[in-house]
Amino acid sequence: MTRNNIQFDFNNPSNMDLNTLMNRMKAEDSRNLRISRSFQWIYWIMIPLYSGLLIFSTDGELNHLNRLSGLFYVLSFIVFLIIFRKNTKEFKQIDYSLPTKVMMQKAANRYQILTGRLLLVILALLLMDVGVTLKFYQELTMESGIIRVLWVQAIYIPVMTTALLIGIQVWRVKQKPIRDQALAIVKELEQ
Amino acid sequence: MANKEEQFKTIVTENSERIKRICSYYAPDPDEQKDIYQDVLINIWKSLDNFRGEAALSTWIYRIAVNTSLSYMGKSYKKMKLNVGTDTLNLNSLIQDSGYEEKLMEEEQLNRLQIELNQLSVIDKALISLQLEGLSIKEIADIIGITEPNVKVKIHRIKETLRTQLKGGDHDKE
Numbered sequence: 236m237t238r239n240n241i242q243f244d245f246n247n248p249s250n251m252d253l254n255t256l257m258n259r260m261k262a263e264d265s266r267n268l269r270i271s272r273s274f275q276w277i278y279w280i281m282i283p284l285y286s287g288l289l290i291f292s293t294d295g296e297l298n299h300l301n302r303l304s305g306l307f308y309v310l311s312f313i314v315f316l317i318i319f320r321k322n323t324k325e326f327k328q329i330d331y332s333l334p335t336k337v338m339m340q341k342a343a344n345r346y347q348i349l350t351g352r353l354l355l356v357i358l359a360l361l362l363m364d365v366g367v368t369l370k371f372y373q374e375l376t377m378e379s380g381i382i383r384v385l386w387v388q389a390i391y392i393p394v395m396t397t398a399l400l401i402g403i404q405v406w407r408v409k410q411k412p413i414r415d416q417a418l419a420i421v422k423e424l425e426q
Numbered sequence: 427m428a429n430k431e432e433q434f435k436t437i438v439t440e441n442s443e444r445i446k447r448i449c450s451y452y453a454p455d456p457d458e459q460k461d462i463y464q465d466v467l468i469n470i471w472k473s474l475d476n477f478r479g480e481a482a483l484s485t486w487i488y489r490i491a492v493n494t495s496l497s498y499m500g501k502s503y504k505k506m507k508l509n510v511g512t513d514t515l516n517l518n519s520l521i522q523d524s525g526y527e528e529k530l531m532e533e534e535q536l537n538r539l540q541i542e543l544n545q546l547s548v549i550d551k552a553l554i555s556l557q558l559e560g561l562s563i564k565e566i567a568d569i570i571g572i573t574e575p576n577v578k579v580k581i582h583r584i585k586e587t588l589r590t591q592l593k594g595g596d597h598d599k600e
Contacts (some may be wrong), residue, residue, distance in 0.1 A: 330473055330476055331472070331497070332476060332477065332490050332493075333489065334568065334570060334571025335549075335552065337571050420496075420548060420549060423547060423548075423549045424570065424572050424576075
């Protein structure tokens with residue numbers, strides 16, 4: 236919500252356009268709900284669709300390895316869906332009406348990097364890795380199975396590690412300072 | 427939803443001065459004050475569904491106003507200023523010296539107080555802003571989330587420091 240779009244007469248709050256603000260807030264609430272639902276629908280459509288196409292399809296060209304690969308893709312989608320739902324729920328529950336100390340503790344926990352969420356991301360990436368490896372295992376032409384696996388890993392691991400490192404760097408710049416400040420405040424309050 | 431809108435309008439109308447004062451403590455710049463004020467209103471709207479009446483409405487409003495003001499500063503917590511003026515309510519409660527109240531009306535003394543207030547930590551500034559609102563120790567404890575004795579000790583310590591500094595002492599600054 237861009238605050239600059241609303242004109243307040245701060246020195247004369249009775250003239251403030253509360254209706255405009257409320258309309259914008261309602262629009263924002265509906266927009267967030269719509270985005271959240273859309274993302275969930277994508278997963279709810281992709282998961283059964285991929286399950287149908289890659290695991291349970293009667294297509295004779297799908298062998299066991301293809302089906303197994305599809306299963307791992309679907310599992311990784313399920314884990315990503317869990318992460319998304321967890322994130323949405325957590326950010327929906329930010330409550331500014333809590334006592335300052337409790338709110339700061341919650342903020343510090345929310346912006347912690349080593350949480351179950353990171354483990355879930357790693358799990359989703361590992362499941363995806365297995366899916367990708369099984370898929371390309373059949374498509375690559377090298378004779379040795381190990382070389383084929385290593386070939387896939389040589390591409391997948393650096394790409395995913397780079398993505399993870401970018402994510403960690405974004406956290407360090409954007410979220411870690413907030414977490415550090417929130418922890419400093421909690422510490423001061425406990426003194 | 428219509429009920430929520432009515433409730434929101436009533437709360438904002440009845441508490442606009444209170445919210446405005448809290449915003450003005452934390453932001454010297456009128457534009458920033460407006461931004462914080464709007465953020466407070468947005469957070470009141472968002473928190474309205476969670477209001478169960480367990481805390482007094484005024485406590486609830488102060489929590490949102492203080493938490494929003496603190497969060498507004500983001501990474502710049504330490505740069506946060508606490509602004510007072512001759513029109514600030516309960517200014518004399520900081521010094522607890524009847525003779526000093528008149529001196530505070532002098533621009534130079536007020537500037538000194540302003541400088542000293544800005545040396546305080548973020549939480550001390552928040553405590554002082556609530557003290558300036560004339561809230562009781564219990565209310566401040568409910569808003570900040572610490573015990574009453576802890577609030578009492580902290581406020582006493584802040585006042586001691588301010589008094590010493592303003593009378594020319596040399597307490598260590600943070």
